[in-house]
Structure formats: structure tokens, C-alpha cells
Amino acid sequence: MADETSTPSAPSTSRPEGSASSGPSGPGGRPPAGRPSGPGGGGRKFFRRKKVCKFCVEKIDAIHYRDVRLLQQFVAERGKIVPRRLTGVCTTHQRGLARAIKQARNIALLPFAARY
Amino acid sequence: MQRTYEIMFIVRPDILDEDLDKLIAGLEGNITQGGGSIKSLEKLGRRKLAYTVKKFNDGNYVLLTINADGSLVGEIERRLRVSEPVIKFISVRMDEEEKRVAKIKAIRATRKKLSAQPAAAVAAPAPVEAAPAPSPAAEAASA
Numbered sequence: 001m002a003d004e005t006s007t008p009s010a011p012s013t014s015r016p017e018g019s020a021s022s023g024p025s026g027p028g029g030r031p032p033a034g035r036p037s038g039p040g041g042g043g044r045k046f047f048r049r050k051k052v053c054k055f056c057v058e059k060i061d062a063i064h065y066r067d068v069r070l071l072q073q074f075v076a077e078r079g080k081i082v083p084r085r086l087t088g089v090c091t092t093h094q095r096g097l098a099r100a101i102k103q104a105r106n107i108a109l110l111p112f113a114a115r116y
Numbered sequence: 117m118q119r120t121y122e123i124m125f126i127v128r129p130d131i132l133d134e135d136l137d138k139l140i141a142g143l144e145g146n147i148t149q150g151g152g153s154i155k156s157l158e159k160l161g162r163r164k165l166a167y168t169v170k171k172f173n174d175g176n177y178v179l180l181t182i183n184a185d186g187s188l189v190g191e192i193e194r195r196l197r198v199s200e201p202v203i204k205f206i207s208v209r210m211d212e213e214e215k216r217v218a219k220i221k222a223i224r225a226t227r228k229k230l231s232a233q234p235a236a237a238v239a240a241p242a243p244v245e246a247a248p249a250p251s252p253a254a255e256a257a258s259a
Contacts, residue, residue, distance in 0.1 A: 059224075061216075061217045061220050061221070062213060062217045065206075065208070066124075066179070103206060103208060105166070106204075106206050107124055107126065107204060107205075107206040108126065108165040108166045108167060108169055108175070108204060109163075109166060110166050111166040111167050112166075112167060114166075
């Protein structure tokens with residue numbers, strides 16, 4: 001039991017070190033070591049800001065179908081719900097958000113499919 | 117069992133103001149007679165619809181927050197369905213969501229208190245004042 005708990009922790013602690021070391025040494029010439037763990041370490045020009053959940057950060061508890069302004073930020077141009085991987089919304093809030101958007105569509109506050 | 121529901125409905129745009137008031141008054145009568153109570157009534161006014169409903173491109177939105185039984189809500193829905201000027205409606209149960217939000221607010225308040233204690237022991241009355249404050253805010257957010 002103790003071994004099991006210690007073994008997963010050991011790679012997890014060593015991984016940041018590996019990615020940190022690969023950051024400076026990456027251009028030097030050992031790419032395969034740090035590549036998979038660090039997406040930012042691959043190339044500086046592709047540095048991506050960490051996405052955060054808007055609802056967690058701004059402490060919006062209730063996602064209500066009536067505030068169209070809020071919901072509209074998570075709806076694509078054609079009226080589709082934007083996936084979590086693009087917006088960075090956490091699972092819990094995405095669930096509530098999807099429900100709110102669907103309710104808003106039902107009462108004609110948001111379109112099912114926007115015409116172009 | 118009484119629960120909080122929110123009923124939003126759209127009335128056709130070519131209706132007269134008096135007729136709209138009459139319609140709402142009739143609905144209120146139905147709710148109170150059926151053993152429910154009205155928490156708030158809000159006319160959101162004329163709004164453009166996101167898509168065409170019964171050949172209308174805009175409508176008068178009315179929001180009704182009520183305390184009622186499930187059976188009464190069913191009855192109101194039936195009435196909305198048969199009433200000709202109402203072109204669309206939605207009823208949403210709110211009490212679970214309100215409970216959840218209140219719980220989160222309470223947890224957040226206790227966390228704040230803990231963090232405030234070592235910083236300012238003198239400001240003991242401040243958390244007491246802060247504790248009731250979120251509840252009106254919660255009502256405002258839900259209303």
C-alpha cells in the first residue's frame with residue numbers, strides 16, 4: 001500500500017523537474033524527454049495562457065437562463081454551445097451552462113440555429 | 117408540497133396593454149385559487165425573439181415567480197397552452213437551485229470568517245454583519 005502511494009507521487013514530483021530542466025535544455029537538443037509532459041516547453045512562441053473557469057473565478061453561483069448576456073459568451077456564432085476545451089469552463093459549470101442555454105433556447109432568448 | 121417555480125411566458129406583440137393586464141390578472145387569480153402564492157411578477161417588456169414563433173418576431177415577456185404545488189403548475193401550464201395570446205412559455209423549478217446557491221454562500225461566508233480571524237480579532241462584529249448580508253444578495257441574484 002505504501003509503495004503504491006509513493007510510486008505515483010514520485011513521478012509526479014519528478015515531472016515538473018523534468019519539464020523545468022527541459023525548458024532551458026530544450027533548444028540544446030534533448031526534445032523527447034520533456035516534450036510530452038510540457039506543452040509550453042515545446043516552443044516559446046506557442047505559449048498558451050492557462051484557461052480558467054469564468055464562473056469559478058468570478059464566483060458566479062447560479063447560471064440562470066435569463067441572463068442572455070452571460071450565456072451569449074458561451075454560444076458560437078451559429079448558436080452552438082462552445083465546448084469546454086475551448087472556453088476552459090469547469091465540468092460542473094459547463095453542465096449548468098448547457099442546461100441554462102437549452103432553457104433559454106426554449107423560450108426564444110437564444111437561437112437554436114442562427115441564420116446567416 | 118409547495119415549491120418555488122418560475123414561469124416565463126411570451127405574449128403576442130399585437131396585444132393591447134389592458135388585455136395583457138387582464139390576462140395576467142386572470143392567471144394570478146388561478147394561482148391564488150389553486151392554493152399557490154405569487155412571489156413576484158415582472159413584465160420584461162417587448163423583446164425580439166431569437167427565432168420566429170407562430171409568425172411573430174417579437175413578443176412581450178412576462179416573468180412570474182410563484183410558490184405552488186406541482187399539480188397547480190401543471191394546471192397553469194395547461195391554461196397557458198390553451199390561452200390564445202400566449203405564444204410560448206417555460207416553467208422552471210427554482211427551489212433546489214436556490215438551496216444550492218444558499219449553501220455555497222454559507223460555506224463561502226464561513227471561509228471568509230476563518231481567514232479574517234487572525235488578521236483582525238478586533239473586527240469581530242464585522243463577520244456577524246457580513247453573514248446576513250449575502251442572503252439579500254442571494255435573493256437579488258435569484259429575483
